[in-house]
Amino acid sequence: MNAETFEQWLQDVLLIKLQQPSVIVLDNASYHSRLEEKRPTSAWRKAVGPVYAVDQIIHAAGHDVIRLPPYYCIFNPIEMVWSQAKRKYDEVVLQNHNPLEAWALALAAITPQQWTNYVEHTERLIFKYWTKEKFVTVNEIIINLNLDSDDSDDDFSHFEDE
Template identity: 30%
Template sequence: MAEIKLWLSENYITYHPTLRKPSLLVLERKYKPDPVYFIDELLADYDHTVVRLPPYHCDLNPIELIWSLAKRKVALQNVGAKDIKQLTEEAFSSITTTDWKQCCEHVKKIEREYYERGTTLYEDIDQLVLRVGEDSSSESESESEAEDIDMQVGAATSQDSYEPSIEGIEYLDFDLLE
């Protein structure tokens, strides 16, 4: 907690001294700049842009579809006292370039659907979050805490409207794999 307070102080971000660690982390996340990765700079030198996928977002990660395919193959063969390691190796060995292409094409289709929906997916995200044990008519603790933090910091931030664009996004050319 002392490290977080030190970082906030070094970056001239005011905070109330009684704030607890979760509130301090919210502040840090709000003001800490995104990391700059060497690979992003290298690719930018060659006019490429890195588009990061949301972690654990199975709709947008083809590898999640491949994992699912491999698990299904293992489950179909996992009868009796068979060696699970061998079954897993066979399952992954049987996954073809065509399987990868199909998974990637499926993800591209989902991406296009998300882009066609526009920002509503992100603007309405609070309506999609299930809050267990909360009264739906009351203000959530996280909203209240965020407002308290903004008041303590004294920062009135305005979000610029975010308009996603798929312009310039490149996909792996599967012809290179064959």
């Protein structure tokens, strides 16, 4: 998959099928993250975050985007769908030896109810993490840079007395 192919599929297949404004959840795959503009530099007067081509396409069609935090695939229900599909594929491909047919059968085996269950499970998981994180407090952290010393061992000198 590449950005151009994904963006074309997004415009020609997915977005035209959505009948009401929707929220589209994207992970951090490279093809979801092609920059529309260059990243801000120190020469810019105003700090501007990255503008992704996919986000612009989705917004222009009247929908919203939520980007998952990096490395948190547990917040993406499609990961569970892919897991189920891959298990089914492994089962089917050994029987008929046709990979394309095996993928078609594996994907067709996933029901709308299973999708709903995966989404609901993910929503509960996100809520659990949100509830846990919003009550976390951080105490003051003091870092002594010890800028006057050239001896790197000075940082650990307090352990010598123990």
